[in-house]
Amino acid sequence: MERRPRPGAGPAVPTEVPLGQPTAARMYDEALGGKDHFAIDRTANSRLYGAIGEERVRNTAMENRRFLGRAVEYLSRECGVRQFLDVGSGLPTVRNTHQIAKEADPDSRVVYVDIDPIVAVHGRALLADDNTRIVTADMRRPETILDDPQLNGLLDFSEPVAVLFVAVFHFITDEDDPARIVRAFRERQAPGSYVTISHLCADGMAESEQQGWYSGFSGATVPMVLRTEPEVQGLFEGYDLVEPGLVRPWRWRPSDDGSPRTDSLLGGVARLG
Ligand code: SAM
Numbered sequence: 567m568e569r570r571p572r573p574g575a576g577p578a579v580p581t582e583v584p585l586g587q588p589t590a591a592r593m594y595d596e597a598l599g600g601k602d603h604f605a606i607d608r609t610a611n612s613r614l615y616g617a618i619g620e621e622r623v624r625n626t627a628m629e630n631r632r633f634l635g636r637a638v639e640y641l642s643r644e645c646g647v648r649q650f651l652d653v654g655s656g657l658p659t660v661r662n663t664h665q666i667a668k669e670a671d672p673d674s675r676v677v678y679v680d681i682d683p684i685v686a687v688h689g690r691a692l693l694a695d696d697n698t699r700i701v702t703a704d705m706r707r708p709e710t711i712l713d714d715p716q717l718n719g720l721l722d723f724s725e726p727v728a729v730l731f732v733a734v735f736h737f738i739t740d741e742d743d744p745a746r747i748v749r750a751f752r753e754r755q756a757p758g759s760y761v762t763i764s765h766l767c768a769d770g771m772a773e774s775e776q777q778g779w780y781s782g783f784s785g786a787t788v789p790m791v792l793r794t795e796p797e798v799q800g801l802f803e804g805y806d807l808v809e810p811g812l813v814r815p816w817r818w819r820p821s822d823d824g825s826p827r828t829d830s831l832l833g834g835v836a837r838l839g
Contacts, residue, residue, distance in 0.1 A: 579704045580787070583684045588786045590737055591682040595657045597627040602657045602688050610782060617778025625826035630764055632825035633815035633833045634732045635661045637762045640819060640835065641728045642670035647760060649727040650676045651717070651751075653705050654734025658689050663730065664698045677717045679703050681788070705734070706742045708750035726758040733831070735801060736766040736779075737788040744801055752804050755838050761805050764815055764833035768792040771830055798832050805836030 588610035592603035596611050614623050641647040648671055652663045655678035667674035678689060678700045689700045699720055703711045711717065721727055729751045738744050748761065755761075768776055776792055783790035799812055810818060812834035816827040 579681055579702060579710075580683060581702075583682075583687065584787050588783075589682050589684070590783070590786060590788050591656050591680060591685055593782075593786070594627055594733070595659065597624050598631060598659055599624075600657060600659055602684065610786060614778055614782035617781060618775050622775075622828060622830075626766075626828045626830045629815050629826045629828055630733045630831055630833070631659070631661075632823050633764055633818055633831075634663070634730070634762075635666055635823065636819050636821060637730070637732075637833075637835050638663050638666040638728075639670075641760055641762070642667045642674060645726075645728075645760065645837075647726055647728045648674045649721050649725060650674065650730065651679065651711075651721060651727055652676065652730045652732075653679045653711065653751075654731060654737070655680050655685060655700075656733075657685055658692045662693075664693065664695065668697075673697065675720050677701060677721055679705065679711050679717075681705070705731075705747055706738065708747050712750065712754050723754050724756055726760070727755055728760040728762065729755065730762045731801075732762060732764045732833075733766075735763065735798075736791050736793065739789055739791055745803065748801050749804070752838060757838055759838045760835060761802065761838070762833075762835045763798070763801050764831050765798045765801070766790075766792050766830055767795055767798055767832045769795045775830065795832060802834065802836045805838050807834050807836045 588607045592607040593611050596603040596607050650663050650667055664676035675697045681704045683702050686700045686702050699716050701714050701716055735744050779790050812832050815831050815833035816825045818833050
């Protein structure tokens with residue numbers, strides 16, 4: 567499979583909202599029907615829509631978002647998890663992780679992490695709550711997240727923590743070693759913790775759609791990397807996938823949440839024994 571990460575994507579975390587390039591957070595917001603994006607993001611999404619089809623792209627975003635919601639519901643209601651670390655959280659939208667977790671227990675603690683400073687700008691007002699924090703950091707340097715004082719002031723890693731990497735690893739190149747990133751979080755987690763991952767998957771995806779994802783993100787602040795099913799499966803190393811395993815997100819513990827059905831993503835939840 568051909569991979570075309572954007573050359574020169576550096577490790578520095580931007581401190582100002584990047585206005586000259588589209589960002590994944592704002593493009594995703596636009597695809598979900600949100601309002602926190604700029605013309606440059608709409609232009610990038612127009613390229614995606616032209617190549618892949620607008621309905622398909624929007625359905626992929628929504629299917630992913632519904633999966634995130636069901637995964638957090640499962641973790642909070644059925645597994646009793648009270649601490650969540652949502653990495654690559656994106657802009658606040660409807661049914662955010664902290665809102666779902668607090669439905670199960672108002673004392674649930676949630677830390678959001680995103681490389682895009684716009685997430686903190688828009689999030690701080692909305693998430694003004696003692697048990698919810700937002701950290702601007704780059705998951706390619708996991709220690710900057712795991713050693714963050716704000717995070718450690720809220721989350722207790724001696725107790726189970728659910729780490730969410732939902733629709734974010736397809737922005738991390740092989741050179742940045744996704745397995746190393748997951749391992750860094752796993753090594754900090756206590757037994758009974760969980761990881762949740764969803765990922766755009768090249769297997770079963772038309773060549774034209776693959777090209778569309780690459781060209782849509784070619785000028786963005788983060789690169790795009792589609793992976794095969796075995797590669798996505800490999801990210802769960804050291805954890806045990808819960809039923810139904812790694813599947814198309816709409817098939818993961820489906821409910822009547824109106825999830826669209828595409829075959830562009832894979833998603834799963836796994837437990838640390
Ligand atoms: N997780 C949310 C969801 O699934 O609804 C948002 C997914 S959005 C498609 C991907 C997010 O990952 C964006 O907000 C983007 O800024 C963030 N991201 C990309 N690369 C990142 C990195 N290296 N470190 C932290 N966040 C990153």
